[in-house]
Amino acid sequence: MPRLLLLACLVLSSAACASAAERDAARALHFDAIVVDGHSDTTPRFADPSWDFATRHDDTNGDMDLPRIREGGLDVQFWSIYTGALEAPGDGLRTALERIDAVHEMARRNPDDVVVAHSVAEIREAVAQGKLVSLMGIEGGHIIEESLPALRLFYRLGVRYLTLTHSFNTTWADSSGTRTIPEPTHGGLTDFGREVVREMNRLGMLVDVSHVSDATFFDALEVSRAPVIASHSSVRAVADHTRNMSDEMLRALAENGGVVMINFYPAYIDEETARATSAWLAEHGPTLMKWRETGDDDPAALAAERAAFFEANPVPVCDLDVLLDHFDHAIAVAGPDHVGLGADWDGVVSMPSGMEDVTKLPDLTAGLLARGHAPEAVRKVLGGNVLRALEAAERVAAQIEAEAAERVAAEIEAEAAGTVAAEIQGEAALRATP
Numbered sequence: 001m002p003r004l005l006l007l008a009c010l011v012l013s014s015a016a017c018a019s020a021a022e023r024d025a026a027r028a029l030h031f032d033a034i035v036v037d038g039h040s041d042t043t044p045r046f047a048d049p050s051w052d053f054a055t056r057h058d059d060t061n062g063d064m065d066l067p068r069i070r071e072g073g074l075d076v077q078f079w080s081i082y083t084g085a086l087e088a089p090g091d092g093l094r095t096a097l098e099r100i101d102a103v104h105e106m107a108r109r110n111p112d113d114v115v116v117a118h119s120v121a122e123i124r125e126a127v128a129q130g131k132l133v134s135l136m137g138i139e140g141g142h143i144i145e146e147s148l149p150a151l152r153l154f155y156r157l158g159v160r161y162l163t164l165t166h167s168f169n170t171t172w173a174d175s176s177g178t179r180t181i182p183e184p185t186h187g188g189l190t191d192f193g194r195e196v197v198r199e200m201n202r203l204g205m206l207v208d209v210s211h212v213s214d215a216t217f218f219d220a221l222e223v224s225r226a227p228v229i230a231s232h233s234s235v236r237a238v239a240d241h242t243r244n245m246s247d248e249m250l251r252a253l254a255e256n257g258g259v260v261m262i263n264f265y266p267a268y269i270d271e272e273t274a275r276a277t278s279a280w281l282a283e284h285g286p287t288l289m290k291w292r293e294t295g296d297d298d299p300a301a302l303a304a305e306r307a308a309f310f311e312a313n314p315v316p317v318c319d320l321d322v323l324l325d326h327f328d329h330a331i332a333v334a335g336p337d338h339v340g341l342g343a344d345w346d347g348v349v350s351m352p353s354g355m356e357d358v359t360k361l362p363d364l365t366a367g368l369l370a371r372g373h374a375p376e377a378v379r380k381v382l383g384g385n386v387l388r389a390l391e392a393a394e395r396v397a398a399q400i401e402a403e404a405a406e407r408v409a410a411e412i413e414a415e416a417a418g419t420v421a422a423e424i425q426g427e428a429a430l431r432a433t434p
Contacts, residue, residue: 022366022369022370023366025369026362026365026366026369026370027362027365027366029365029369029375029378029379030073030361030362030365030366030382031073031362033365033378033379033382033383033384034075034076034123034124034127034382034383034384034387035073035074035075035076035341035361035382035383036075036076036077036078036340036341036382036383036386036387037074037076037077037078037261037341037342037343037345038078038137038229038231038232038261038340038341038342038343038386039078039080039137039139039210039231039232039261039263039342039343039344039345039347040063040064040077040078040079040080040343040344040345040346040347041080041082041344041345041346041347042062042063042064042079042345042346043079043080043081043082043099043102043103044099044102045062045346046099046102046103046105046106047098047099047102047105050299051299052065053065053066053106053109053110053114054066054067054109054110054113055067056068057303058307059356059357060303060306060307060310061303061306061307062346062357063343063345063346063351063356063357063358064077064345064346064357064358066110066113066114066132068357068358068359069132069358070132071358071359072357072358072359072360072361072362073361073362074132074358074361075127075132075133075383076117076123076127076132076133076135076383076386077132077133077134077135078135078136078137078160078161078231079099079103079134079135079136079137080136080137080139080347081096081099081100081103081136081137081138081139081143081154081159082099082138082139082140082143082166083095083096083099083140083143084166085142085168086142086145089145090145092140092142092143092144092145093143093144093145093147093150095143096138096143096154097157100136100154100157100158100159103116103134103136103158104116104157104158106134107134112131113131113132114131114132114134115131115132115133115134116133116134116135116136116158117133117134117135117158118158119394120387120390120391120394123135123387123390124387134158135158135160136157136158136159136160137159137160137161137162137163137208137231138154138159138161138162138163139163139166139211140163140165140166140170140211141162141163141164141165141170141172141173141193141196142165142166142168142170142171144162144196146171146172146192148195148196148199151196151199151200151203151205152199152203155203155204155205159205160205160206160390161205161206161207161208161229161231162196162200162205162206162207162208163208163209163210163211163212163231164189164193164196164197164207164208164209164211164212164216164220165211165212165213165216166211167182167211168182169182169184169185169186170193171190171192172186172189172190172192172193172196173186173188173189173190173193173212173213173216174186174187174188174212174213174215174216175211175212175213175216176211176212176213176214176242176243177242178211178242178243179278181213181242182213184213184215187215188213188215188216188218188219189216189219189220189223193216193219194219194223197220197223197224198223200224200226201224201225201226201393201396201397201400202397202400202401203397204226204393204394204396204397204398205393206226206227206228206229206389206390206393207220207224207226207228207229208228208229208230208231209221209228209229209230209233209253210230210231210232210233210243210261210263210342211243214246214249217245217249217252218249218252221252221253221256221258224256225396225399225400226257226389226392226393226396226397227256227257227258227259227388227389227392227393228253228256228258229258229259229260229261229340229386229389230245230253230258230259230260230261230342231261231342232261232262232263232342232343232344232347233245233260233261233262233263233342234262234263234268234269234326234330235247235250235260235262235326235329235330235333237329237333238269238322238325238326238329239268239269239270239271239274239326240271241267241268241269241271241274243263243268244263244268244269245260247333250330250333250334250338251333251334253334253338254333254334254335254337254338257338257389257392258338258389259338259339259340259385259386259389260330260334260338260339260340261339261340261341261342261386262323262326262327262330262339262340262341262342263342263343263344264323264342264343264344264348264351264352264355265344265347265348265350265351266316266317266318266322266350266351266352267316267348267350268348269318269322269323269325269326269352270318270322272318273316273317273318273322276316277315277316277349277350280313280315280316280349281349284313287309288349291306315349315350316350317350317351317352317353318352318353319352319353319354320352320353320354320355320363320364320367321367322352323352323355323364324364324367324368324371327339327368327381328371331373331377331381336373336374336377336380336381337380337385337388338385339380339381339385340381340382340383340385340386341361341364341381341382341383343355343358345357345358365378365382368381
């Protein structure tokens with residue numbers, strides 16, 4: 001009996017060592033990889049003088065800040081530039097410019113830690129220097145207000161994707177909606193919508209199909225020469241939500257060379273949690289709106305009020321395993337070269353249990369490895385796939401510019417040839433004159 005007990009202890013000790021070794025290997029991979037997240041709505045906080053990005057906050061006061069980002073091993077973040085439906089011409093443009101400025105100001109206040117990058121080369125250089133890379137995405141095509149010059153200006157300011165719609169149709173593209181599906185207005189993209197996609201290709205800006213209708217999705221893939229991304233969408237096979245992607249869409253996105261960046265929001269990734277969250281929001285939504293609409297004259301008191309509220313009224317959540325199910329399915333259908341992270345930090349009311357804020361990201365890596373995904377595949381999912389799509393968009397933009405230069409040169413050559421021919425004919429006519 002003592003011998004059997006000794007053997008049992010040795011087996012248990014070996015299992016514990018293996019588990020610790022696996023955790024260490026997962027953390028080593030995570031912190032060695034370039035980790036990219038496709039969507040965070042923390043952006044408005046940057047303009048709040050009472051909230052400091054460089055100060056650590058608990059998870060009742062947002063999902064991320066610089067100390068927690070460091071702890072979570074996140075290297076590159078796309079900050080969402082969002083405004084709701086426009087009330088007057090110019091409202092969206094002004095709000096977007098203010099939020100873009102807030103991102104640049106946040107980086108200016110933290111020059112040793114944060115940089116706004118404009119290319120993949122700059123991203124890699126900044127990550128090598130240990131800096132957090134800030135990119136931006138315009139969330140909703142309504143914000144450009146049918147202006148290609150505005151789109152071009154946003155690109156120059158560091159915006160690297162445009163989500164074609166938000167949760168409502170624009171004048172040129174149909175939306176998937178969020179809780180209900182809007183009645184289609186255009187059956188996908190209009191002619192101007194297609195022009196927007198072509199202009200994004202010319203600039204090197206990624207086309208983002210999160211929030212768009214299925215018809216808009218397929219129209220965008222038909223038009224785009226560059227890979228298309230879904231910056232924060234999950235999969236319908238695991239949770240049948242209008243914001244998620246069907247297997248047909250996943251395969252089409254993979255064929256395009258694009259990336260689906262999995263959304264973490266429990267109400268999008270778990271149907272039971274979605275129903276519970278709807279009931280929770282019906283009861284507590286007015287409280288959330290009150291916080292959004294009132295000022296923060298006493299930030300400490302507000303933080304304490306929020307903490308007490310959420311402790312007494314926890315938001316429904318699902319387990320981390322459900323989130324991993326979405327990654328598993330997307331990798332199985334689209335392939336490991338076409339999946340990424342799109343958490344939706346600070347844009348939703350809850351995160352899965354075990355993924356409460358950005359500090360938990362290494363546990364996602366450990367979960368993917370534990371499910372049998374190869375280390376190199378996990379490295380791609382963590383950020384390599386998105387960087388590859390961005391590089392492809394840059395190459396397509398360079399190709400379009402080269403093609404335009406060739407056309408101009410050909411036109412000049414043709415015009416010159418026509419001029420020479422006309423001169424020769426004129427001289428011949430003069431010689432033939434008696």
